[in-house]
Amino acid sequence: MERKIRPDTAKIIGKSSRFWMICAILIIGILCSTVLGAWAHGKIQKTSGQLGKLNPQLEQIKTDYQMAQQNLEELENAVNSSQEYQQKMQEIQQQFYQLIPQIDQKAQENPNVKVAYLTFDDGPSGTYTPQFLEVLKEHHILATFFVVGNQVEQHPEIVQQIQQQGHTIANHSYSHDFNKVYSNPTAFINDIEQANNAIEQACGQRAKIIRFPGGSATAKGQFPAIKELLNQKGYTYVDWNASCGDGRSGYTGDQLYQNTVNSIHGNNRVTILMHDRSQATLDALPKIISYLEENQYLILPLTPDQQMVQQKK
Numbered sequence: 001m002e003r004k005i006r007p008d009t010a011k012i013i014g015k016s017s018r019f020w021m022i023c024a025i026l027i028i029g030i031l032c033s034t035v036l037g038a039w040a041h042g043k044i045q046k047t048s049g050q051l052g053k054l055n056p057q058l059e060q061i062k063t064d065y066q067m068a069q070q071n072l073e074e075l076e077n078a079v080n081s082s083q084e085y086q087q088k089m090q091e092i093q094q095q096f097y098q099l100i101p102q103i104d105q106k107a108q109e110n111p112n113v114k115v116a117y118l119t120f121d122d123g124p125s126g127t128y129t130p131q132f133l134e135v136l137k138e139h140h141i142l143a144t145f146f147v148v149g150n151q152v153e154q155h156p157e158i159v160q161q162i163q164q165q166g167h168t169i170a171n172h173s174y175s176h177d178f179n180k181v182y183s184n185p186t187a188f189i190n191d192i193e194q195a196n197n198a199i200e201q202a203c204g205q206r207a208k209i210i211r212f213p214g215g216s217a218t219a220k221g222q223f224p225a226i227k228e229l230l231n232q233k234g235y236t237y238v239d240w241n242a243s244c245g246d247g248r249s250g251y252t253g254d255q256l257y258q259n260t261v262n263s264i265h266g267n268n269r270v271t272i273l274m275h276d277r278s279q280a281t282l283d284a285l286p287k288i289i290s291y292l293e294e295n296q297y298l299i300l301p302l303t304p305d306q307q308m309v310q311q312k313k
């Protein structure tokens with residue numbers, strides 16, 4: 001038989017169980033807050049202990065930072081003075097450049113004065129040109145680099161390096177493609193202009209001296225029309241009257257050196273053709289320089305107002 005609970009009794013039971021539930025919650029609450037409080041206290045103590053340890057480190061970091069700031073200021077000052085130094089060097093270089101045509105003139109008037117112009121075609125080469133620049137720097141020599149536009153686009157930083165070292169940057173066409181540049185005189189001048197745009201893009205200056213791919217004789221019947229266009233655009237061109245012969249591969253450095261000496265042939269004014277694109281030429285270069293210096297040649301870079309060696313006039 002089902003036991004019936006009277007509604008009043010049910011109410012009393014309900015009330016007393018709610019009372020005990022509230023008591024239990026209160027007790028649990030007090031216990032929890034005590035435990036949490038103790039944990040938090042420990043945590044704070046631990047953290048402040050850690051902070052205490054960190055303080056000397058923070059001090060050190062602060063000191064290091066101040067020192068770094070001071071170093072930075074010193075570095076900025078040094079950079080500024082190096083900019084001043086570079087500016088001064090550029091001024092001296094400009095003065096030197098302005099003197100070259102006069103030196104050239106004097107040299108021509110005096111047959112005892114020997115002058116040599118080292119010219120490097122078909123670069124810049126990512127592998128070789130920086131090494132050529134190093135050799136020239138070691139010997140304190142300025143030369144002329146006839147760069148090819150499509151190579152300039154690949155190595156603009158090397159063109160900048162050539163410029164910074166004070167060498168003359170000259171134009172040896174954009175494509176160096178005989179079929180293209182000698183298809184007609186306009187194609188030739190367009191190719192030269194394209195190369196000059198690449199040069200300007202790389203180092204901020206335009207070249208005034210050009211060298212025909214293969215030399216001016218390669219232009220054959222188109223030469224007079226090309227020359228006319230070059231004059232209109234304010235270009236001057238130069239060929240060579242001595243060569244190391246590295247247009248053909250297979251020579252050793254010693255052979256290229258010997259070729260050069262043979263082709264100079266005692267001439268007092270030599271524009272020497274070389275290419276900054278091979279190990280053999282790089283090997284020959286210091287010997288060629290020594291030969292020229294021992295034989296009292298003045299080694300100069302080309303400047304636009306000089307008397308140029310021209311095969312075809």
Ligand SMILES: [Zn+2]
Nearest residue numbers: 121122213214
């Ligand atoms: Zn060439």
